Amino acid sequence: MIRNYLKLAYRNLMANKMVSAINILGLSIATGCSIVVFLFLQNYWTMDNFHLNGERIFMVEYTVDKSGREQTWGTSPMPLGPVLATDFPQVEEVVRVEMQGCKVYLGENAFEELAYFADPGYFDMFTFPLKSGSPEVINEPDAVILSASVADKYFNGEEAIGQELTIVFENQVRKVLTVGAVAEEFPENTGFRFGLLTGFNTLKSIGKEGLTDWASHVQSTFVMVRQPEDIDILEERMDKYVALHNAANQMLSIQSFRFDNLRHPNPGAHDVINRPAEAAHPIVTLMFSLMALLMMALSCFNYVNISLGFVGKRLKEIGVRKAIGGRRMQLAGQFMSENLLLCFLSLLLGLALAQGVFAPLLNSVMVMQISISMGENLWLWVFLFGLLVFTGLASGAYPSFYISSFQPVSIFSGRQKLGGKKGLARVLLGAQYVLAFSTVIIGMLLLAAGNYWVAMPWGYQPGQTLMVRLDNAGQYQFLKNKAERCPQVLGVAGSASHIGESQSMETLLIGGEEHDVVRYDVGAGYFEALGLRLKEGRFFDPLLPSEDVSAVVVNETFVKEHQVEDPLGQEAWSDGKPFRIVGVAEDFKIMGSGANHPVIFRLAEEKAFAYMAIRHESGMGKVAEGFMKNAWLQLYPETPFNYFHQEAVFEGFYQSFGDVAKLFGYIAGLALFIACLGLFGLATQNFASILKEASIRKVLGATTASIILLANRGFLLTLFIASLIATAACFLGFSVLVKTMEAYIGTLNLGVGPYLLAYLLVFLAAGIAVGGQSYRLARMSPVEALKSE
Numbered sequence: 001m002i003r004n005y006l007k008l009a010y011r012n013l014m015a016n017k018m019v020s021a022i023n024i025l026g027l028s029i030a031t032g033c034s035i036v037v038f039l040f041l042q043n044y045w046t047m048d049n050f051h052l053n054g055e056r057i058f059m060v061e062y063t064v065d066k067s068g069r070e071q072t073w074g075t076s077p078m079p080l081g082p083v084l085a086t087d088f089p090q091v092e093e094v095v096r097v098e099m100q101g102c103k104v105y106l107g108e109n110a111f112e113e114l115a116y117f118a119d120p121g122y123f124d125m126f127t128f129p130l131k132s133g134s135p136e137v138i139n140e141p142d143a144v145i146l147s148a149s150v151a152d153k154y155f156n157g158e159e160a161i162g163q164e165l166t167i168v169f170e171n172q173v174r175k176v177l178t179v180g181a182v183a184e185e186f187p188e189n190t191g192f193r194f195g196l197l198t199g200f201n202t203l204k205s206i207g208k209e210g211l212t213d214w215a216s217h218v219q220s221t222f223v224m225v226r227q228p229e230d231i232d233i234l235e236e237r238m239d240k241y242v243a244l245h246n247a248a249n250q251m252l253s254i255q256s257f258r259f260d261n262l263r264h265p266n267p268g269a270h271d272v273i274n275r276p277a278e279a280a281h282p283i284v285t286l287m288f289s290l291m292a293l294l295m296m297a298l299s300c301f302n303y304v305n306i307s308l309g310f311v312g313k314r315l316k317e318i319g320v321r322k323a324i325g326g327r328r329m330q331l332a333g334q335f336m337s338e339n340l341l342l343c344f345l346s347l348l349l350g351l352a353l354a355q356g357v358f359a360p361l362l363n364s365v366m367v368m369q370i371s372i373s374m375g376e377n378l379w380l381w382v383f384l385f386g387l388l389v390f391t392g393l394a395s396g397a398y399p400s401f402y403i404s405s406f407q408p409v410s411i412f413s414g415r416q417k418l419g420g421k422k423g424l425a426r427v428l429l430g431a432q433y434v435l436a437f438s439t440v441i442i443g444m445l446l447l448a449a450g451n452y453w454v455a456m457p458w459g460y461q462p463g464q465t466l467m468v469r470l471d472n473a474g475q476y477q478f479l480k481n482k483a484e485r486c487p488q489v490l491g492v493a494g495s496a497s498h499i500g501e502s503q504s505m506e507t508l509l510i511g512g513e514e515h516d517v518v519r520y521d522v523g524a525g526y527f528e529a530l531g532l533r534l535k536e537g538r539f540f541d542p543l544l545p546s547e548d549v550s551a552v553v554v555n556e557t558f559v560k561e562h563q564v565e566d567p568l569g570q571e572a573w574s575d576g577k578p579f580r581i582v583g584v585a586e587d588f589k590i591m592g593s594g595a596n597h598p599v600i601f602r603l604a605e606e607k608a609f610a611y612m613a614i615r616h617e618s619g620m621g622k623v624a625e626g627f628m629k630n631a632w633l634q635l636y637p638e639t640p641f642n643y644f645h646q647e648a649v650f651e652g653f654y655q656s657f658g659d660v661a662k663l664f665g666y667i668a669g670l671a672l673f674i675a676c677l678g679l680f681g682l683a684t685q686n687f688a689s690i691l692k693e694a695s696i697r698k699v700l701g702a703t704t705a706s707i708i709l710l711a712n713r714g715f716l717l718t719l720f721i722a723s724l725i726a727t728a729a730c731f732l733g734f735s736v737l738v739k740t741m742e743a744y745i746g747t748l749n750l751g752v753g754p755y756l757l758a759y760l761l762v763f764l765a766a767g768i769a770v771g772g773q774s775y776r777l778a779r780m781s782p783v784e785a786l787k788s789e
Contacts, residue, residue, distance in 0.1 A: 022681045023303050024346050026674045027391060030292075030299035031350025033670065036358040037292040038383050039370040045280050047191035051127045054263035055228050056092070060221040061272060062242075063255045066507075066514075070255070072268075074275035076221040077214045077245050080257075081119070084223060088237075090230035091223055093121040097276060098203060099219045103471065103642070104196070105166040106154055110640035113150070115169065116194040117203040125224050133161055133181025141201040143180035150195040151182045167196075172472035173206040188369050191277040214248035220276030223259065231259050251576060291667055294435055296391065298671055301428040302678035303339075303395035332401050339396030340388070347388055361666055365659035429682060430718045430725075436668075436675040437726030437762055443668040444754035444761075445734055446661040452750060454654060459588030460531035464490075465646040466614040466624050467498065468632075471639060473609040480612065482631035488620040489627075493525035494609035499590055500649035502610070508600065509573035515562050518590060518597050519574075521604035524548070527585065529613035530646065537568045537583030540603050548603045553583040558598035574602070592653030595746035613646075621645055672762060676769040679715065683770040687711055687777050694777055704778045711777055712770055719766055727755055 048054060060076040081094040098117040103110055122128075123135035130145075137143040144165060151160040160179045168174050177198060186193045203211070210216030225231050238257040245254050260266045262277060269279035355372050363369045374380065470476060473494075480492045497503050497520045506519040524542035527534070535556060540548045552572060559567050570581045579602070587596055616624040625643065632641040694707045738748050 018684070019306055019681065020342065022306060022677050023342055024349060026299040026302045026677050027343060027346035027395065028349035028353060029670055029674055030295035031347055031387060031391065032353035032358050033295040034292040034387060035350060035354040035372070035380075035384070036362055036370065037288045039359070039372065039377075039380070040362065040366070040368065041285060041288055042377075042379060043189040043368055043370060044284065047189045047280065048262050048277055049189065050187050051262060053125060053127070053224055055261070056224050056226070057125060057262040058223050058225065058231050058259035059262065059276060060223060060257060061260055061275075062257050064253065065255055066516075072258075072272045074272050075217040075219060076257075077241070077248075078210055078216045078218045079212050079214055080241060080245075081218075081221040081223070083241070084234065088234055090225050090227075090233055092226050093125050093224040095119045095121050095125050095222045095224075096200070096218045097122075097220045097222070098200075098208075100170045102170065102196070103168045103469075104154075105168070105639060106163075108640065110642060111153075112642075113195055115167065116197045117200055118197060119200055121224075122197070125222060128186070129184045131182045131184045133179075135181065137180030138197070138199040139201060140180065141199065141205040142175075142177055143198065144177040144202075145181040145183060145194075145197040146179055147183050147193065147195050147197075148185045151179070168471050169206050171207060172474075174471075175202070175206055177202070188371065191279070214245050215252075219274070222262075222276075228261075231261075235259055294439065294667070294671060295674065296394070298432050298435055298674040298678075300391070300395040301432045302674060302681070304398055305425050305428045305678055306681040307396075336392065336396055340392045343388055343392045343395070346391070347384065351384075362663070365663045425682060426714065426718050429678060429715070430722045432675040432678055433719055433722035433762070433766075434726045434729075436671045437723050437758065438730055439664070439668040439671040440762055441726060441730040441755060441758040442734075443661065443664045444758045445730070445750060446657075446664055448750045448754040449745075449748055450654065450657050450661055452748060453592060453594050453657075456589065456594040459586055460533065461618075462530075462647040462649070463621065463645070464616055464618055465530050466616060466621060466628065467501075467644050467646055467649075468612040468614065468628060469642040469644075470494075470610055470612060471636070471642075473607045475636070476606060476609045476612055478635055479628070479631060482635070483612075483614050483624075483628060486616075486624060486627040488617045488623050489614055490617060491525060491529050491615040493529040493613045494523040494604075494606060495526050495611045495613065496521040496604040496608040498522075498611045498613075499530065499588070500592075500646070503590070506574060506600070510562060510564065510570065515598065517558065518599045520599065520601050521608065522601055523604055523606065523609065526601075526613060527553070529615045531615065532588055533586040535584045535586045537581070539583055539585075540601075545603070548582070550577070550579050551582040551603065552579045553585055553601040554581055555585050555596075555599040556587045557596040558600065559584060561598050572600070574600070589650075592650035592657070593745040595742070595744055597743075672765050676765050679766055679769040680773075683711075683715065683773045686714075687773045691777075691780070695780065698780075708774045708778055711774060715766070715770060719763065723759060723762070730755075 051057065059074060060080060061072050061074055062076060063070055063072050065071075078096070081096045085091050085094040096119050099114055100117075102113055102115040104113050105111075118138060120139050122138055123130075131148060133145070135145075137145060144167075146154070146160060154160065154165070155163060160182050163179045165177050165179065166174065167177055183194075183197075200211075223231075223234070225234070235258065242254050242256060245252075258266075260269055260272070260275075265279045269275065270281040272279070351372070359370055359372060372380070468479065470479075476494045480494075483489050483492045499520065504519045506517055508515045508517050522540075524540040524545070527539040532539075537553075539553060540551065552574070554564075554567060558564070564570055564581075567581045567584055572579050572581060585599075585601075590597060590599060614624055614628065625645075628643065629641050690711060694702075694710065697707060697710070738745065
């Protein structure tokens with residue numbers, strides 16, 4: 001019986017190629033998207049599960065009270081790890097990991113990298129196999145271990161072991177390290193990784209201070225206990241270490257220490273600040289799950305709609321089979337077998353689309369990469385089987401049982417007509433277009449937001465500033481002397497941090513109240529070099545260095561948010577020292593999104609300078625760049641010239657946001673394509689059903705326009721209602737999202753443009769979907785259509 005079902009299913013699919021193609025294509029797109037989403041979420045929710053000791057590895061975190069709100073941080077006191085290893089026999093291994101930016105020089109090439117420093121037990125604790133070399137080199141102060149990708153980037157496939165790298169660390173210490181090992185490629189679900197890894201002995205050798213100071217913090221401390229339950233013993237006895245830290249660090253009062261398992265993160269782990277290993281965020285899971293459900297819903301609506309519309313061609317078959325004794329469940333089984341065969345073909349095509357199209361597209365915009373490995377991923381097989389069953393039931397159950405319910409008497413008497421479910425068809429089509437409209441509107445809103453941020457005023461003229469990154473502060477005076485000889489240069493200043501590239505967060509005390517602010521440490525003349533505008537007071541005066549050491553300049557947002565009346569002369573406490581506000585700068589762009597934050601500027605010593613800002617005449621950026629390149633080559637021929645123009649400082653943010661917008665653009669395009677497939681199928685069936693009526697109207701003098709309107713008015717009304725529902729939902733949802741994230745993205749006034757553009761795209765696509773059939777209807781000959789009557 002099953003064999004006969006499959007034979008009939010195959011014959012029916014081949015006999016109705018267009019309907020089968022529409023259903024298979026729609027379902028395969030949805031299936032391909034679902035496979036890619038599954039693989040991404042599988043990696044996302046199993047991050048770091050490949051570490052063999054994962055059940056016994058815990059990260060040390062601490063909690064603090066910030067204005068009545070509890071914050072959890074992933075850093076920890078520098079000496080805590082070794083003390084825990086000494087005080088608790090339950091601790092098998094402790095590994096601290098420190099991180100800092102560095103510049104790597106290899107021949108004439110320079111690379112900006114993050115250097116990681118770890119205790120000797122790093123490779124005993126974590127499962128990071130080495131491709132070549134020995135893990136023991138982590139103990140050597142002059143050795144470095146590279147990741148596979150960094151080794152390929154530096155040496156282009158050549159042997160890396162034994163090669164020398166010149167590295168300039170954050171404290172401007174220059175050190176030559178020899179490559180002692182290269183790691184294997186990291187698994188796709190790695191939540192933390194390294195590019196350059198060396199040991200704590202290297203950290204000591206470059207003069208890192210505070211290695212035994214409880215007030216000094218390390219990026220992360222990992223503790224591996226002998227049994228997972230041993231961590232409870234440690235957690236119960238951490239109070240004395242809280243006291244040790246708070247006695248040493250008066251500016252940071254820790255409430256408690258806690259431990260977070262590497263394999264099973266604590267609830268809310270994604271909110272931990274500076275957590276060393278990435279934790280899965282529920283919002284990301286929800287977003288990708290909704291994406292897959294959206295595609296499946298669209299394709300299943302398509303299938304149901306087209307199947308119900310197609311039933312008219314099979315009424316006699318159903319009537320005859322029932323008349324000769326066929327039972328309803330047998331007919332339903334026949335239709336379900338046809339549906340499962342179609343879903344199976346869609347699954348195969350979906351796998352091909354996932355492998356060749358969707359996975360590469362996702363990999364192009366996401367940091368976490370995915371790959372389809374059928375032989376190694378058992379859960380993928382389970383998912384594919386579940387997906388086949390789900391799509392088979394979701395798309396085929398209702399049509400199968402609805403069609404099999406027809407009675408022979410109703411069929412042969414003519415009472416069972418095609419289109420008896422037009423209301424349902426319109427509802428399903430409307431639901432499709434609500435989803436299609438919504439995704440297109442979201443895509444347009446994201447595109448508009450990106451353009452809005454790019455076009456936002458900066459508060460100064462970024463196109464007139466060239467920034468040079470210094471290898472060490474001692475270069476500043478030499479380069480300044482050179483720069484001032486360039487006729488197109490208007491001013492030069494140095495800074496330890498810089499707008500758009502490096503900043504720090506600080507808690508400021510004003511009138512006994514704590515205020516979180518963004519802090520920049522800059523030299524006198526920095527404001528003028530960037531073109532920042534003064535609202536009141538003054539900027540730092542190079543003639544008053546001793547006075548300005550205890551002065552700060554704030555921005556307008558600082559004054560507004562903290563309700564500081566008459567800010568000039570007000571006292572603010574930072575790092576336990578009093579500072580006096582001497583000036584208020586007009587607000588300026590400190591991040592790509594344009595969100596305003598309270599800002600303070602403090603005067604930096606020249607020995608802390610890491611940047612040089614060069615103000616040049618308008619349109620003379622290339623001239624100033626060329627002049628400074630030559631000056632650098634004269635002074636420092638052995639090291640590359642590292643610079644950027646201030647107008648490009650947010651390009652990384654715009655690129656990342658553009659990738660997100662691109663991803664939603666892909667989703668919107670696929671959703672719209674599936675919806676138009678359904679519209680095309682329904683339009684084809686609808687035009688066939690009104691062909692005779694249209695022919696009679698044409699004979700009686702109806703115009704072509706009125707006939708086309710007759711055929712399409714139901715679709716137009718459905719699309720119009722769908723557009724209203726989608727617009728209301730997107731407007732409300734986007735408004736709530738912007739309000740919730742205002743601190744990060746600022747205010748967005750995008751107007752009606754994105755909505756109008758979305759309408760244009762969707763109605764244009766819908767017009768193309770029904771255009772061919774409308775043209776055929778307009779060109780048809782009434783004689784040909786009616787001669788059989």
